[in-house]
Amino acid sequence: MTITVSMTVNGEERSGVCEERTLLVTFLRETLRLTGTHVGCDTSQCGACVVHLDGDSVKACTILAVQAAGRDVTTIEGIADGDTLHPMQQAFHENHGLQCGFCTPGMIMSALDLLKHNPSPTEREIRDHLEGNFCRCTGYHNIVRSIAAAADMMAPGEG
Amino acid sequence: MYAFRYHRAGSIDEAVRLHGSCEDPGYLAGGHTLLPTLKMRLAQPSDLIDLGDIDALKHTATTSGALTIGAGVRHNDVARMSHSIPALAGLAGGIGDFQVRNRGTLGGSIANADPAADYPAACVGLGATVVTDRRQIAADDFFVDLFETALEEGELVTSVIFPAPRRAAYMKFPNPASRYAIVGVFVAWTDSGMRVAVTGAGASVFRVADMEAALARDFSPDALADIRIPEDGLNNDIHATPDYRAHLVTVMARRAVVRANASSDGVRL
Structure with a gap:
């Protein structure tokens, strides 16, 4: 059965028609044609589909769209300020934090949630946090860097 | 996944009433086991009743000597409660990955009763009480068998009461891919005695009486050195043989005692 689902996506009220079994991703x-959020494994393991739901990073392949109805969703498309990249995006750019780029949206959305709870993580804490984000290019070293x-750039009083 | 009807319940009563009025319904908590199961078409509920909006399931309370956690509280929220029962917070912080912990719930985990889930070890290890919409069930009686609990049709877990231990710790040997426990052992020195609860090794969580008796005499890892549980009936899969799991139970139990003795779990609520 088709239903109409409405939610706030990247600060805008969006609605669309889908099925009750349609996944958020x-x-x-x-439906919304926001293709920055990727589907890698579709089994809640790889993290390519990570978005923020009411501020928390979640795997959009393991949430129904209808569960997100009335809630606030942020995707990779929603973090830059116009043409100015978010500091996390800028840091990935400057540190070559991507190879093929497929995992990058999920990596960035996951990393932002880490810094929300832990603004200056150690390398160990960054690596632990990325447990649910796979880079099949194995480019983890520069992702962690x-x-x-980004944590340095986003620290209070810094650039 | 197969099609279903979706309902978002606003209260415990509404959820239970909806469950009673549907043909073949299921409760949807965090959904991080249920939705993957549906995606693989291993289940076909007629209706899903989403519990995510029920505030009464999200409360936590600290009373004299016990921590009550609502069934809808997420793993990451429990992981941040390190001031109350650190062993429980540490266990919650080791479930799945960060995003899974942002969705998965205590009630969803124990109602599912996966043989390799972590929470059953904490419930049995701490001698917890499972509270439902209609009664209270001792954790020792709650977990019955593989994916089987004492819950009746439509019965909804609303909270779990965890008595604070004098000392406790959980150690698991995780599957490196899924982070489910190949073997996990929760050891607790409680007001009602020693408790050793094992998950991942058998069809359901179980206690090890020999280890509990040994720890009652001497709460040290050496007290467990010569105790090996029988491998009969233990899980056998591509990850570990029964023989290996039996070995791991002793290793994880010893490590848990070391950690319990080193931690500050003596803090009283």
Whole structure:
């Protein structure tokens, strides 16, 4: 059965028609055409689909779109300020924190949630936090370096 | 996944009433076991009743000597309660990954009763009481068998009461991919005696009486050195043989005692 689902996405009220069994990631990509959120494994393991739901990082492949109805969703498309990259995006750019780039949206959304709870994480804490984000290029070293750099950039009183 | 009807319940009463009025319903908590199961078409409920909006399931309370956690409280929220029962907070912080812990709930985990889940070890290890919409069930009686609990049709877990231990710790040997426990052992020195609860090794969580008796005499890892549980009936899969799991139970139990003695779990509520 089709239903109409409404939620706030990247600060805008959005609604679309889907099924009750439609996943949030499918709704974002195919209904709202926000294709920055990726589907890697579709089994809640790889983290390519990480978005923020009411401020918490979650795997959009393991949430129904209808569960997010009336809630606040932020995707990778929603973090830059116009043409100015978010510091986390800028840090990935400057530190070559991506190879093929497929995992990058999830890495960035996951990393932002880490810094929300732990603004100056150690390398160990960054690596532990990324447990649910896979980079099949195995480019973890520069991803960890990017997140550390972003933490420095985002620290109070810093750039 | 197969099609279903979706309902978002606003209260415990509404959820239970909806459950009673649907043909083949299921409760949806964090959904991090249920939705993957549905995606693989291993289940076909007619209706899903979403519990995510029920505030009464999200409360926590500290009373004299016990911590009560609502069934809808997420793993990451329990992980941040390190001031109350550190062993329980540490266990919650080791479930799945960060995003899974942002969705998965205490009630969802124990109602599912996965043989490799972590929370059953904490419930049995601490001698917890499971509170439902209609009664209270001792954790020792709650976990019955593989994915089987004492819950009746439509019965909803609303909270779990964890008595504060004098000392406690949980150690698990995780599957490196899923982070589920190949073997996990919760050891607790409680007001009602020693408790050793094992998850991951058998069809359901179980206690080890020999280890509890040994720890009652001497709460040290050496007290467990010569105790090996029988491998009969232990899980056998591509990850570990029964023989290996039996070995791991002793290793994890010893490590848990070391950690319990080193931690500050003596803090009283």
